[in-house]
Amino acid sequence: MTTINDIAKMANVSRTTVSRALNNNGYVSEDVRKRIMKIVEETGYMPSVSAQSLRTKRSGVIGIILPKISTETSSRVVKGINEVVSKEGFQILLTDTELNPKKEVEYIRLLQSRQVDGIILLATNVNKELLNVINDVKVPFISLGQELPNVTSVVYDDYHAACDMTNLFIQRGHEKIAFIGVGEEDPAVGHTRKQAYLDTLQKNGLTVKDEWIHEGGDFSIESGYESMKQILKKSQGNLPTATFAVTDRMAVGAMEYLKEQGYNIPGDMAISGIGAAVMSAYITPSLTTIDYNNKEAGRITARLMLDKLNNKNVSEKSTLSYRLISRDSV
Amino acid sequence: MTTINDIAKMANVSRTTVSRALNNNGYVSEDVRKRIMKIVEETGYMPSVSAQSLRTKRSGVIGIILPKISTETSSRVVKGINEVVSKEGFQILLTDTELNPKKEVEYIRLLQSRQVDGIILLATNVNKELLNVINDVKVPFISLGQELPNVTSVVYDDYHAACDMTNLFIQRGHEKIAFIGVGEEDPAVGHTRKQAYLDTLQKNGLTVKDEWIHEGGDFSIESGYESMKQILKKSQGNLPTATFAVTDRMAVGAMEYLKEQGYNIPGDMAISGIGAAVMSAYITPSLTTIDYNNKEAGRITARLMLDKLNNKNVSEKSTLSYRLISRDSV
DNA sequence: TTATAATAAGGAATCGATTACACATCAATT
DNA sequence: AATTGATGTGTAATCGATTCCTTATTATAA
Numbered sequence: 258m259t260t261i262n263d264i265a266k267m268a269n270v271s272r273t274t275v276s277r278a279l280n281n282n283g284y285v286s287e288d289v290r291k292r293i294m295k296i297v298e299e300t301g302y303m304p305s306v307s308a309q310s311l312r313t314k315r316s317g318v319i320g321i322i323l324p325k326i327s328t329e330t331s332s333r334v335v336k337g338i339n340e341v342v343s344k345e346g347f348q349i350l351l352t353d354t355e356l357n358p359k360k361e362v363e364y365i366r367l368l369q370s371r372q373v374d375g376i377i378l379l380a381t382n383v384n385k386e387l388l389n390v391i392n393d394v395k396v397p398f399i400s401l402g403q404e405l406p407n408v409t410s411v412v413y414d415d416y417h418a419a420c421d422m423t424n425l426f427i428q429r430g431h432e433k434i435a436f437i438g439v440g441e442e443d444p445a446v447g448h449t450r451k452q453a454y455l456d457t458l459q460k461n462g463l464t465v466k467d468e469w470i471h472e473g474g475d476f477s478i479e480s481g482y483e484s485m486k487q488i489l490k491k492s493q494g495n496l497p498t499a500t501f502a503v504t505d506r507m508a509v510g511a512m513e514y515l516k517e518q519g520y521n522i523p524g525d526m527a528i529s530g531i532g533a534a535v536m537s538a539y540i541t542p543s544l545t546t547i548d549y550n551n552k553e554a555g556r557i558t559a560r561l562m563l564d565k566l567n568n569k570n571v572s573e574k575s576t577l578s579y580r581l582i583s584r585d586s587v
Numbered sequence: 588m589t590t591i592n593d594i595a596k597m598a599n600v601s602r603t604t605v606s607r608a609l610n611n612n613g614y615v616s617e618d619v620r621k622r623i624m625k626i627v628e629e630t631g632y633m634p635s636v637s638a639q640s641l642r643t644k645r646s647g648v649i650g651i652i653l654p655k656i657s658t659e660t661s662s663r664v665v666k667g668i669n670e671v672v673s674k675e676g677f678q679i680l681l682t683d684t685e686l687n688p689k690k691e692v693e694y695i696r697l698l699q700s701r702q703v704d705g706i707i708l709l710a711t712n713v714n715k716e717l718l719n720v721i722n723d724v725k726v727p728f729i730s731l732g733q734e735l736p737n738v739t740s741v742v743y744d745d746y747h748a749a750c751d752m753t754n755l756f757i758q759r760g761h762e763k764i765a766f767i768g769v770g771e772e773d774p775a776v777g778h779t780r781k782q783a784y785l786d787t788l789q790k791n792g793l794t795v796k797d798e799w800i801h802e803g804g805d806f807s808i809e810s811g812y813e814s815m816k817q818i819l820k821k822s823q824g825n826l827p828t829a830t831f832a833v834t835d836r837m838a839v840g841a842m843e844y845l846k847e848q849g850y851n852i853p854g855d856m857a858i859s860g861i862g863a864a865v866m867s868a869y870i871t872p873s874l875t876t877i878d879y880n881n882k883e884a885g886r887i888t889a890r891l892m893l894d895k896l897n898n899k900n901v902s903e904k905s906t907l908s909y910r911l912i913s914r915d916s917v
Numbered sequence: 918t919t920a921t922a923a924t925a926a927g928g929a930a931t932c933g934a935t936t937a938c939a940c941a942t943c944a945a946t947t
Numbered sequence: 948a949a950t951t952g953a954t955g956t957g958t959a960a961t962c963g964a965t966t967c968c969t970t971a972t973t974a975t976a977a
Contacts (some may be wrong), residue, residue: 258725260963271927277967283966284925303700306643308963311932318680327666329880339656339683346703347647350648351679353669370633371678388615393631394733395588478865509869528680539839541871552657590933601957613936614955638933641962716930924973931965939958946951 259302267300268293277279278305288569294405310372318348320368320561322361324381326353327436327474329534330551334379334401338562345563347374356475358382362390369394375562377401382442399566401558403445404574411558411575415445418547418579422529423546425545425587426499427461432529434458435497437507439476447472450503450531466494474505481510489518498526499587505530505537505546506519512540527587542585543572549579589632597630598623609634639750640702648678649892650698652691654711658682658806658863660881664709664731667885668892675893677704686805688712692720699724704795705892707731731888733775734904739895741888741905745775748877748909749783749831752859755875757791759917761857764788765799765827767814769806769839777802778859780833798822803837811840819848828856829917835860835867835876838864842870842916857917872915879909 265272270289277283278293285293296302310316319342323331339349350373354360361378368376377398380387380403391398391408404410426434436454442448451470458465468491473480481502489496502508508530512522520526522542530537533548554577564571595602600619605612607621616625626632640646653661653738669679680703684690685694691708698706705726710717710733721728721738730740737801756764766784771777781800788795798821803810811832819826832838840859842852850856852872886908894901 260961261965262963272924272964273966275926277817277926280965284923286925289925301696303696305641306701307637307646308932309965311635311637311641311963312965314932327659327662329657334664335681336657336683339681343683348697349681351665351669351681353666354672366631366633367678371636478869514871517942525956536866536869539808539843539866539868588933591935592933602934603936603958606957609955610935614953614956619955635933638962639935641933641964642935646964918951919977921976922974925971926969927970928967930967935961937958937960940956940961942955943954944951944953947949 258305259300261302261304262364264296264300264302267296283465291304291503293405314372315374317346318350318371318373319559320350320352320364320371320376322352322354322364322376322378323352323370323430324356324379330532331379333551334555337552337557338559339555341556341559342554342563356381358384358387362386365390365394369396372472374566375399377558380405381446383444397562399562401421401554403443407573409561409571409573411554411561412445413549413554414576414579415449416453418531418549418581419450419503420457421581422501422531422545422547423454423457424461425529425583426501426527426580427457427463429527429587430459430501431471431499432463433466433495433497433499434463435488435500436471437481437488437491437500437502437511438472439503442471446476446503454501466492466495468483468495469497476504476506478506478510478513481507482514483510484540485511485514489514496526499523500526500528502530503530505532505534505544508544508546508586509534509536509540512544522587529535529587533582537582544565545584547579547580547581547585549577553577588635589630591632591634592628594623594632594834597626609668625770644702645704646702647676648701648703649889650680650682650694650701650703650706652682652684652694652698652706652708654684654686654698654709656681660862661709663881664885664888667882667887668707668889669885670882671886672893673891683736686711687727688714688717689763692716695720695724698772699726704896705729707888707892710735711776712878713774721900727892729888729892730897731884733773737903739891739903741884741891741907742775743879743884744906745779746783748861748879749780749833749897749913750787751911752831752861752875752877753784753787754791755791755917756785756831756857759829759857761829763796763799763827763829764791764793765822765830766816767811767830767841768800768802768830769833770802775905776806776833784831794820796822796825796827799827805849806834806836808836808840810842811837812844813840819844829853830856830858832860833860833863835864835874838874838876838916839864839866839870843876853916859917863912867912868914875912875914875917877909877911879907883907892904 261272265275321410352364400410448499471484473484529545531547537544591602595605608615608620682694734740769777801814803814859875861877867874
C-alpha cells in the first residue's frame with residue numbers, strides 16, 4: 258500500500274507538503290502541486306482513513322442502526338440516507354438489531370468506538386437504558402420513526418395518518434371497524450396508531466369491541482393472517498365490516514386469510530394498511546394504504562445529520578407528511 | 588473520550604499491560620487483569636478502532652458493493668452476510684453503485700482506503716477496467732451473482748434454473764413461449780438466462796420468434812409492463828401462450844398489462860419469473876418463480892469471506908442451488 | 918535600502934492503539 | 948549454588964496521516 262511518505266519521496270518533498278496539496282490547505286507552489294497530483298494519479302494513492310480519522314477525529318462514516326435489515330422500510334430509508342450523505346463523501350456503516358433492544362444499546366457504543374461521525378437510529382422501542390446511552394453519545398444523533406425525549410427526532414405523523422384511515426372507513430359507511438396492531442412497546446406503531454383508531458371511533462360515536470382488536474406478535478404477513486383469523490373467530494355473529502391493519506404486510510396476511518375463507522374484499526370486509534409496500538399495488542384487490550415516503554424520510558434525516566455535523570442547529574422534532582392512497586380494498 | 592492511556596493511569600500500570608489484558612495476549616497477573624477490567628467496565632472504555640486498524644491493518648469491516656441498495660435481492664443478501672459476519676465481530680460498510688459501472692471501480696478503491704478487511708461485490712456487469720481493479724485489490728475479494736475470471740465467485744445456477752423454467756412451460760404443453768429479458772451487459776441475468784431459454788426451445792424443436800423476445804430497459808415492474816405490451820403488439824395474429832420473464836418484478840409488470848387488457852392468466856397466457864419476491868406469492872394469480880435463496884447466498888459468501896480472512900483456501904467458484912416454485916400463473 | 922508581509926516547504930509532535938525487546942522476579946532443575 | 952524457563956511488566960518504536968512551529972525565499976511597501 259502506498260502511503261503519504263511514498264508519495265513524498267517520489268515527489269521529492271516532505272509529507273507535510275503532500276498533505277497540504279491533497280487538502281488544499283496552506284501554501285503549495287503550483288509547480289509542486291502538479292508534480293504531487295500526477296504521482297497521486299499514477300499510483301492511485303488514497304490516504305489511509307484510519308490514520309486520518311485517528312488524527313482528525315473524523316471518519317466520514319455515518320452509523321445506522323436498523324431494527325431489521327431486510328425490510329422495505331429499512332432499505333428505502335437507507336437508500337434515502339445514502340443518496341444524501343454519499344454526495345458529501347460519507348459512507349454508511351450498517352448494524353441490525355434484529356429487534357433486540359439490547360443490541361440497540363450495544364451498537365450505539367460500538368459505532369462510537371468506530372469513530373463514526375454521527376448515528377441514526379431507526380427506533381422501534383423506547384426504554385430507560387436506551388435513553389441513558391443516547392444521552393452519553395458525543396456525536397450527532399438522530400432518531401427516525403420514534404420521538405425520543407431530548408433527542409433530535411424525525412417522525413412520521415402516525416396519529417393523523419391513522420385517524421385519516423379510520424375516517425375513510427367511516428366515510429364509506431363502516432361502523433364496525435376492526436384493528437390489527439402490534440405491541441405497545443413500539444410507541445409509534447403500537448401505541449399511537451391504535452390510539453388514533455380508538456379516538457376516531459369514539460369521536461364518531463362508534464362502539465369499540467375488544468373482539469375486533471388484535472395485536473399480532475410481529476410485523477409479519479403470517480402475523481396478519483393469524484390476527485384476522487382470531488378476529489373472525491372471536492366475533493362470530495357480529496363480524497366487523499372493515500379492518501385497519503397497522504402495516505401493509507399484516508394487511509396482506511389478513512387479506513390472505515379472508516380470501517381463503519371465501520370472503521369478498523371489500524364487499525364483506527374492507528381492508529387497509531400503512532406503508533405503501535410495493536406489493537400493495539399489485540395484489541388483488543389493490544390495497545388502500547398510507548405512503549410514508551420512507552426514502553424522503555431518509556433524505557431529510559440525512560440532511561439534518563449533515564447540518565448537525567456542520568454545527569448548524571436543527572429543530573428537535575420534524576414531523577413528516579404522508580399520503581393516503583385509496584385503492585380497491587376499501 | 589477515554590483512551591488506553593487513561594485506563595493505564597487509573598490502573599497504575601503501563602498501557603502495554605492494559606492492551607495485553609484486553610487482548611488476552613501475553614502475561615498479565617490475575618490481580619492486575621481484574622483491576623483493569625473493572626476500570627474498563629466502569630468507564631465503558633472501548634478502544635479506538637482507527638488506532639487499532641492503523642496499527643494492525645485490520646478494521647473489522649467488510650465492504651459491500653451493491654448495484655441498488657433498496658431491492659429485495661440486495662437486502663436479503665446483505666441480511667445473510669450480516670448474519671454471519673456480525674457473529675465474528677465484523678461490521679458492514681455499504682456502498683451503492685446505482686447501476687453505474689464507474690462507481691463499482693471507484694468504490695473498490697474507496698473501500699480499500701477505508702482499510703476494509705474484505706470486499707464483496709454484487710456484480711451486474713463485467714468489464715475490462717473492473718477486472719483490472721479487482722486484480723489490484725489486496726484484500727479478500729468475492730463476487731456474488733456473476734462469475735468473474737480469476738476471482739472467487741459465488742453464482743446462482745442461472746442456466747439450469749432458466750432451462751427448468753422453460754421446460755416447465757413445455758411440459759404444460761406450451762409451444763409459443765415469449766421471453767422478457769434485460770441487456771446482455773449483465774452476463775448472468777441478461778445473457779445466461781436468455782441462452783438457456785433459447786437452448787431449451789431449440790432442444791425441443793420449438794420455433795424461436797424474434798417478436799416473442801423483448802428486453803426491458805431495466806429490472807423494473809414498468810419495464811416488464813412495457814415489454815409485454817411490445818410483445819403483444821409485435822406478435823398480433825400469432826400470440827405466444829406463455830411468457831418467461833427473467834425477474835419477478837418484470838413478470839408482475841407483464842401480468843399487470845395482461846390483466847388490464849383482459850387476458851386470462853394462465854388461460855390465455857402463462858407467466859413466470861425468477862427471484863421469489865415476496866409479492867410473487869400474494870398477487871393473483873400467484874406467480875410461478877424460482878427461489879434463489881438470496882439470504883443463504885449471502886451467508887455462503889460471508890463464510891467464504893471469513894475463510895479467506897483466516898487464510899484458508901477456498902474454491903474459486905461456488906454454484907448455488909435453486910428451487911422452482913410452481914404456482915398458479917403457469 | 919531596509920522593514921514587512923506573503924509564499925513555500927520542512928521538522929517534529931501528535932492521535933491511540935499494538936508489539937518487539939528488555940529487564941526483573943521467582944520457582945524449578947541440575 | 949548456578950542455570951534455566953516461566954511469568955509479569957515496562958520502554959519505545961511503529962502504523963499513516965495532520966498540523967503547529969520554524970525557517971528560507973521572494974515580493975512589496977516605506
